[in-house]
Amino acid sequence: MNSLIVTSIEQGLIFAVLAMGVFISYKILDIADLSVEGTFPFGAFLFARFISMGINPVISTFSAFLFGTLAGLLTATLFTKLRIKPLLSGILTMTILYSVNLKINGKSNIPLFKFSSIYDLGSKMLILVLIVVTIKILLDWFLKTEMGYLLIATGDNESLVRSLGEDSNKYKILGLMISNGLVALSGALMAQFQGFADITMGSSIIVVALASIIIGDTIKKNSNIVKGTTRAILGAVAYKIIGGIAIDLGLNPNDLKAINAIIVIAFISYNNFAIDIFNIFKKKEVDNNANGTKTIEEF
DSSP, rough: OHHHHHHHHHHHHHOOOOOHHHIIIISSOOOTTTHHHHHHHHHHHHHHHHHTTOOOOHHHHHHHHHHHHHHHHHHHHHHHHSSSHHHHHHHHHHHHHHHHHHHHSSSSSSEEETSSGGGHHHSSSHHHHHHHHHHHHHHHHHHTTTTHHHHHHHHHHHHHHHTTOOOOOHHHHHHHHHHHHHEEEEEEEEHHHHHHHTTTTTHHHHOOOOHHHHHHHTTTTSSSSSSHHHHHHHHHHHHHHHHHHHHTOOOGGGGGHHHHHHHHHHHHHHHHHHHHHHHHHHHHHHHHHHOOOOOOGGG
């Protein structure tokens, strides 16, 4: 059981990188970007290609991030320049990347056991923690810069950004490039963790990312102190631990994707009902104040 929990936490940290990437597109820009289902294996196949060429695993991993940003650039270009709906733009990019991934190495499954990986540098857990914490710190810092504030404003109120004389499309492109770069990085980390890159790695990966974000929001729903990136990390780790425990209790791995969807449905439903209950109590509090009834806080 201890080994299972450790493995779940390690995978959760890998998916935390994925969740932070999708956090930018889904929570900040409010864009449903399905291209991540192609970008995730794209990062894995890029790493496989670079490492097979004898390139250092650290450089290969970082290169996956850089090339992953190009997938975000493609998606953003489709809907900002060609005026294709964001959802369809993501699907088109995902479709293109499927063929690109097969072309990179010439086959659908690439074993990586005979090659070195970034985890050879030390403890897997420690390396993943360092990577996740570094990305979180850099993201939090970036979102506090002027460019970061404008990126957030683009998702909240695009008209406001334009009224300031800024091109909102520029920040959509930037956000999706960073988002897909992190998703590709997560794919490269996962390929090294499991020892192979496979064309089906990205199947339903968007559900994993959304589940991580939604669970993270639920865990710290009423906290204004915990940042969105931290909630995404906590959600990803909690999500993988839940899945690990379910398998340990006898769940058929073939049913895992269905369980993933059920987890998302459950947490979304909980959040929605929690908001409704909060609004009911808030309305009662307002009515009581209007009638001169003292609330608990007034005593």
